[in-house]
Amino acid sequence: MSFISIQGLTVAFDGTQVLHGIDLEIGRGEALGLVGESGCGKSVTWLAALGLLPGKARVGGSVKIDGEELIGASRTQVERVRGKRIAMIFQDPSSSLNPVHRVGRQIMESLTLHRGLKGQAAKAEAIRLMDLVGIPSAATRIDLYPHEFSGGQCQRVMIAMALAGEPDLLIADEPTTALDATIQAQILDLLSQIRAETGMAMVLISHDLGAVSAVCDRAAVMYAGRIVEMNDTAALFSAPRHPYTRGLFDAIPEIDGDRGRLKPIHGTVPDPRALPQGCAFAPRCGSADTRCHTRSPEPQAGREGGLLACFHPVAWAVPLMTSPQGIPA
Amino acid sequence: MTALLLEARGLVQQYDTSRGLFGRATSVRAVDGVDLQVNRGEILGIVGESGSGKSTLGRMLLGLERPHDGQVLWQGQPLPAPYSAAWRSLRAQMQLIFQDPLAALDRRMTIADQIGEPFIIHGLAKGAEAMAKVAGLMARVGLRPDQAGRYPHELSGGQRQRVVIARALASSPRFIVCDEPVSALDVSIQAQVVNLLRDLQEQSDLTMVFISHDLKVVRNICDRVAVMYLGRIVEEGPSDVIFSDPRHPYTQALVSSIPKAGTGLSHRVILQGEPPNPAARPTGCAFHPRCGAADRACALEVPVLELNRGRLTACLKLRATGAQAA
Numbered sequence: 001m002s003f004i005s006i007q008g009l010t011v012a013f014d015g016t017q018v019l020h021g022i023d024l025e026i027g028r029g030e031a032l033g034l035v036g037e038s039g040c041g042k043s044v045t046w047l048a049a050l051g052l053l054p055g056k057a058r059v060g061g062s063v064k065i066d067g068e069e070l071i072g073a074s075r076t077q078v079e080r081v082r083g084k085r086i087a088m089i090f091q092d093p094s095s096s097l098n099p100v101h102r103v104g105r106q107i108m109e110s111l112t113l114h115r116g117l118k119g120q121a122a123k124a125e126a127i128r129l130m131d132l133v134g135i136p137s138a139a140t141r142i143d144l145y146p147h148e149f150s151g152g153q154c155q156r157v158m159i160a161m162a163l164a165g166e167p168d169l170l171i172a173d174e175p176t177t178a179l180d181a182t183i184q185a186q187i188l189d190l191l192s193q194i195r196a197e198t199g200m201a202m203v204l205i206s207h208d209l210g211a212v213s214a215v216c217d218r219a220a221v222m223y224a225g226r227i228v229e230m231n232d233t234a235a236l237f238s239a240p241r242h243p244y245t246r247g248l249f250d251a252i253p254e255i256d257g258d259r260g261r262l263k264p265i266h267g268t269v270p271d272p273r274a275l276p277q278g279c280a281f282a283p284r285c286g287s288a289d290t291r292c293h294t295r296s297p298e299p300q301a302g303r304e305g306g307l308l309a310c311f312h313p314v315a316w317a318v319p320l321m322t323s324p325q326g327i328p329a
Numbered sequence: 330m331t332a333l334l335l336e337a338r339g340l341v342q343q344y345d346t347s348r349g350l351f352g353r354a355t356s357v358r359a360v361d362g363v364d365l366q367v368n369r370g371e372i373l374g375i376v377g378e379s380g381s382g383k384s385t386l387g388r389m390l391l392g393l394e395r396p397h398d399g400q401v402l403w404q405g406q407p408l409p410a411p412y413s414a415a416w417r418s419l420r421a422q423m424q425l426i427f428q429d430p431l432a433a434l435d436r437r438m439t440i441a442d443q444i445g446e447p448f449i450i451h452g453l454a455k456g457a458e459a460m461a462k463v464a465g466l467m468a469r470v471g472l473r474p475d476q477a478g479r480y481p482h483e484l485s486g487g488q489r490q491r492v493v494i495a496r497a498l499a500s501s502p503r504f505i506v507c508d509e510p511v512s513a514l515d516v517s518i519q520a521q522v523v524n525l526l527r528d529l530q531e532q533s534d535l536t537m538v539f540i541s542h543d544l545k546v547v548r549n550i551c552d553r554v555a556v557m558y559l560g561r562i563v564e565e566g567p568s569d570v571i572f573s574d575p576r577h578p579y580t581q582a583l584v585s586s587i588p589k590a591g592t593g594l595s596h597r598v599i600l601q602g603e604p605p606n607p608a609a610r611p612t613g614c615a616f617h618p619r620c621g622a623a624d625r626a627c628a629l630e631v632p633v634l635e636l637n638r639g640r641l642t643a644c645l646k647l648r649a650t651g652a653q654a655a
Contacts, residue, residue: 037515037516037517037518038515150603150604151379152603153603180378180379180542180604181378181542181544181583181586181587182378182582182583182586182599182600182604183378183603183604184586184588185585185586185588185597185599185600186599186600188588189597189599207515207516208588209516210587210588211588213588214588247517248516248517251516251517251519251520252516252520252545253520253523253545253546253548253549254545254548254549255544255545255548255572255584255587256572256573259548259549259568259569261524261527262519262520262523262524262549263520264517264518264519264520264521264524265517265520266521268485268487268488268518269515
């Protein structure tokens with residue numbers, strides 16, 4: 001049985017629906033990537049699942065962890081899961097840490113909350129965690145304040161705090177976006193190393209397709225509050241089927257090959273208050289026809305595995321990696 | 330040889346800071362001796378991690394900051410002092426595009442007014458003529474005429490960046506410094522803006538300095554790239570070769586740190602340690618504490634940027650192998 005099972009998850013803010021029924025299963029120890037442009041509902045999915053959205057949000061559907069329902073559950077029930085079984089880290093580590101408390105105290109707070117450790121035991125465990133996430137001379141730096149750490153080290157401290165509850169699932173929301181390239185590589189390396197050691201599952205929310213392909217087993221592509229394609233990373237990255245997925249790949253400049261013009265996706269993500277009729281991607285899609293503008297495609301199991309919500313998928317024989325950027329017309 | 334438009338000679342920028350209320354004043358060298366030539370009509374990329382002095386260098390090239398030492402020559406003449414009348418008139422020819430368009434735009438002015446403001450400041454056009462020029466600029470950057478009366482918050486991130494670009498183009502500049510112009514945008518929109526910048530450069534023979542930490546974007550748009558580490562250029566070369574054959578150990582690590590779709594983490598050179606603090610510069614080569622190839626000599630001698638086997642690099646190890654080969 002899968003560890004987390006999300007079914008028909010919907011979210012609406014002030015009557016505007018932003019999530020239109022998300023179905024997602026995550027197995028124990030699995031790493032899932034969630035990609036898409038900003039405003040597609042990647043973060044909202046998990047904020048809703050963990051009950052972290054503001055009161056005005058209307059959340060529907062079901063999120064089960066080991067069979068236990070989280071949507072509509074009492075606050076104490078959700079709090080037993082949040083931080084303890086499912087931990088979350090965010091994009092900007094310096095704004096997630098409390099600037100007026102020493103980092104050691106902040107890590108120990110999670111340890112007390114989730115594992116009942118106090119005093120010397122908590123301190124020893126906090127030092128072990130800081131060691132684990134690769135902060136040098138942890139024993140002395142435990143008494144420093146967040147501003148005395150660099151951005152990459154703050155993110156390591158956040159990871160240490162997230163690991164304090166020994167979670168079964170870590171949700172990393174754009175964990176490397178605010179960091180420098182060489183530090184991004186370090187943090188991704190650290191996350192996959194920790195996953196290998198602890199066997200925890202991970203959800204990596206990222207707009208960096210390269211990062212997702214480097215650390216995830218499976219990836220889901222979101223557009224305008226729906227999952228439009230989902231597959232094993234190997235299959236998804238070698239032959240994306242949804243025109244949106246394909247567009248995302250094509251828009252990335254190459255680091256080798258020719259330096260022709262980039263291939264953007266025209267237009268922008270639709271405003272959730274004024275979603276187009278039919279498939280939400282149709283106005284930006286090159287292969288859309290009248291059916292796409294009137295009916296919304298349902299996600300269906302593809303021939304080569306995975307899920308796909310598209311009437312006119314990209315032919316799957318087209319190998320992505322070998323195609324040059326500026327294909328002559 | 331292409332015509333030189335802008336040249337930096339031995340640029341140094343130093344900021345004084347104090348530690349705590351009564352702390353001793355220390356100085357931080359953000360840029361530490363940079364020589365750079367920008368040729369007419371080329372796009373020069375400057376890459377490096379945060380704190381490497383990229384933005385400070387860009388600001389000095391425009392004369393927005395007076396260098397602590399060294400000078401900037403515009404068409405062979407030293408830049409006039411910042412905020413002097415001569416500098417202001419020169420500024421019509423030199424523009425800056427920032428990372429965050431929302432911060433660069435005035436929230437209380439319509440975008441047409443903001444795009445037209447340079448016409449008034451530089452006395453280039455007014456009234457109906459200015460209006461017509463604004464409409465022309467909006468069309469050039471791909472904004473619809475009906476968006477003229479909108480305010481910045483009513484536009485998407487990509488559209489706002491188009492407004493900033495249109496405004497920068499208003500005074501028909503010859504030189505533009507783009508400081509992380511696409512870093513805040515999604516990849517699909519990023520590609521739109523990069524293509525726009527490329528088109529504009531070709532149409533009006535603009536010269537650009539493109540500052541970014543995104544190596545893939547830099548490689549796509551730039552003709553030549555300078556890699557900075559802690560205030561110095563460590564490698565410089567055409568973008569076709571610098572990413573396919575990086576020579577300096579730092580450039581090699583940077584190139585290797587780019588996640589590539591479909592490959593795991595295994596092939597990557599993962600640098601140990603943090604980007605160093607400019608206030609506590611290591612002795613010798615600033616990169617040596619993180620460098621796999623460094624030895625004792627690297628901690629003692631500061632390598633200069635010089636031609637080693639056909640590439641401008643600042644590395645003692647590359648110089649040594651070059652001498653052996655010769």
